[in-house]
Amino acid sequence: MYASICLYFHSHLSWFFSSTTLQASLVKVGHLNADTFMGFLAVSCMFAGAATSALQGGMFGLAGLLPGVYTQSLLLGQALAGLIVAGLNVLFLRGGVDLGFNPAFVYFITSCIVAFFALFAFVWVVRTPVMKYYAQHDTVESSPAKPKEYEIRRTFDAIYDQLLIVGYNFFITLLVFPSLTSKIIDHNQWLVQADGTNLFVPVFTFLLFNLGDVVGRTLSAYGNLFTAYNLRYAVLVRTLFVPAFLLCDVKFSIVSAVLFNSDLWYILFMILFSVSSGYLGAQCMMFGPQCADVRDRECAGTMMAFSLTIGLLIGSWLSFLLIAD
Numbered sequence: 563m564y565a566s567i568c569l570y571f572h573s574h575l576s577w578f579f580s581s582t583t584l585q586a587s588l589v590k591v592g593h594l595n596a597d598t599f600m601g602f603l604a605v606s607c608m609f610a611g612a613a614t615s616a617l618q619g620g621m622f623g624l625a626g627l628l629p630g631v632y633t634q635s636l637l638l639g640q641a642l643a644g645l646i647v648a649g650l651n652v653l654f655l656r657g658g659v660d661l662g663f664n665p666a667f668v669y670f671i672t673s674c675i676v677a678f679f680a681l682f683a684f685v686w687v688v689r690t691p692v693m694k695y696y697a698q699h700d701t702v703e704s705s706p707a708k709p710k711e712y713e714i715r716r717t718f719d720a721i722y723d724q725l726l727i728v729g730y731n732f733f734i735t736l737l738v739f740p741s742l743t744s745k746i747i748d749h750n751q752w753l754v755q756a757d758g759t760n761l762f763v764p765v766f767t768f769l770l771f772n773l774g775d776v777v778g779r780t781l782s783a784y785g786n787l788f789t790a791y792n793l794r795y796a797v798l799v800r801t802l803f804v805p806a807f808l809l810c811d812v813k814f815s816i817v818s819a820v821l822f823n824s825d826l827w828y829i830l831f832m833i834l835f836s837v838s839s840g841y842l843g844a845q846c847m848m849f850g851p852q853c854a855d856v857r858d859r860e861c862a863g864t865m866m867a868f869s870l871t872i873g874l875l876i877g878s879w880l881s882f883l884l885i886a887d
Contacts, residue, residue, distance in 0.1 A: 569728055569763055581836075583745060585612075586749040597729075598839075606731055609714070613719040615871060616798065616802055616834050617782070618871070619747050619864045619867045619868060619871075620864065620866050621636060621693065621867075622636065622847070622864060622866060622867035623860045623861065623863040623864035624860065624863070624864040625851075625863055625865070626687075626850075626851030626859040626860050626862050626863025626864070626866070627696045627859055627860050627863075628692070628693075628696050628852075628859075629699060629849075629851055630849070630851075631783055632781050632849050633750075633844075633848050633851070633863070634779065634783045634844050634848055635783075637779050637809075637840075637843070637847055638776065638779045638780060638783075638844075639843045641772065641776040641779050641840060642716055642822075644772040644775065644777060645769075645772040645773055645775075645776050647669075647772075648769040648773075649763070649769060650669075651764055651769075652761060652764045652768075652769055655658075655755075655761060655764055656755065656759075656761065668799075674728070689848060692829075696705065700729065701755065706816045713858060714861065716855070716858060717854050717855075717858040717861045717862050717865060718865065719825070720854045720855065720858065720862070721850050721851075721853045721854050721865065721866070723794065724790065724846055724849055724850040724853055724866065725850070725865060726794075726869075727793060727794050728802060728843065728846035728847060728850065728869050728870050728873065729869040729870065729872055729873035729876075730796045730797055730798075730873060731800065731839065731842050731873065732739075732839075732844060732870050732873035732874050732877060733873040733874070733876055733877040733880075734797075734800045734801060734803065734804065734827060734839075734877065735835075735839045735877060736805060736833075736873070736874050736876075736877030736878045736881060737804060737877040737880060737881050737884070738807045738884065739767075739771060739835070740768065740813065741808055741809060741878075741881035741882065741884065741885060742808070742884050742885065743767050743812075743832065744763055744767050744768075744769075744880065745760070745812050745813040745814055745885070746763065746766075746767065746810060746811065746812055746813075747811040747812065747813060747822065748760060748762035748763075748825065749824070749825050750825050751839040752825070753765055761824075764797050765824075766829055766832060767769040768829070768830065770829070770832050770833065771832060771835070771836040772836070773836070774832070774833055774835070774836025774837040774840065775837075775840035776842075777836075777837050777838050777840065778836065778837040778838060778839060778840025778841035778842075778844065779840040779841065779843070779844045780840075781837075781840075782840070782841050782844035782845050782848065783844075786845065787841075788842075788845060790842070790849040790852075790853055793842065793845055793846065796797045796838075796842055797842050797846070797853035800835075800839070800842070800873055801840055803831065803834075803835045804817055805817075806831050807831060807835075808822040808823045808825060808884065809822055810823075810828050811823050811828075811875065814885050815885070816883070816884055816885065831887050833879065843870070847859055847867075847870070850862055850863070850865075853865065871873050
């Protein structure tokens with residue numbers, strides 16, 4: 563088991579590391595024409611995205627073998643990455659000063675460094691006593707070998723409701739963020755810099771969302787406000803955020819009426835929206851593997867990650883329907 567897991571993660575981390583290294587190198591290459599540069603960049607981003615998706619599914623599958631708090635920690639790490647990127651973006655935009663370096667190059671180099679250390683961190687994790695205990699416990703609980711299709715069907719029957727809930731939660735999130743929320747009109751001009759740069763959207767859309775997401779995922783480790791059953795109702799209530807943001811003063815919205823024309827309404831909605839997204843999403847991902855049989859929890863974790871990705875994908879596709887031509 564350890565050999566197959568190590569081979570899987572080492573190969574995909576190496577794949578991601580190679581892709582991000584290529585992206586960082588392209589930033590410093592000045593003699594490529596625009597079409598060639600974009601072609602190389604698109605291909606490398608595609609490989610990096612595929613490696614990231616494969617790694618995410620595998621990591622959630624591995625975390626599914628462990629108690630729910632480990633899944634929460636994994637989710638929190640993802641949210642922290644988004645918060646750091648949003649914070650650096652505000653820092654780079656603030657004042658429009660010359661930083662003396664290329665932010666894109668720094669971004670990709672940072673990704674390379676993180677991937678490099680993640681490779682060694684994983685080698686350490688699979689050798690820890692807690693990982694060995696739960697991995698061996700899963701092996702002992704397993705029944706005689708049966709077709710993989712049977713395991714997938716059995717796992718799906720046990721967690722199908724959690725799959726739908728987590729997919730819908732992130733569908734709602736991507737339906738309005740960032741395609742709709744990034745087009746909010748700033749009425750008070752609080753964060754206009756001397757050079758004319760307006761930081762309202764970078765701060766109160768991207769930074770605030772990622773901060774609220776981190777807070778929500780952190781709170782999920784300190785108690786469950788919902789059971790695995792009634793969690794669905796809380797997720798469904800998040801649908802109300804769609805008309806709430808549509809009724810704010812948003813450019814190019816398909817709704818012309820403006821009910822909430824104050825920046826404070828938008829900020830309040832964004833706080834509730836981001837915290838609920840992080841909290842309920844983490845709760846779904848924690849409940850999913852726990853609802854499956856012990857022998858199926860690794861498969862359940864991977865399926866939950868797949869459903870999360872599908873929700874993000876569909877939400878991002880349909881988000882364009884909320885924007886008027």
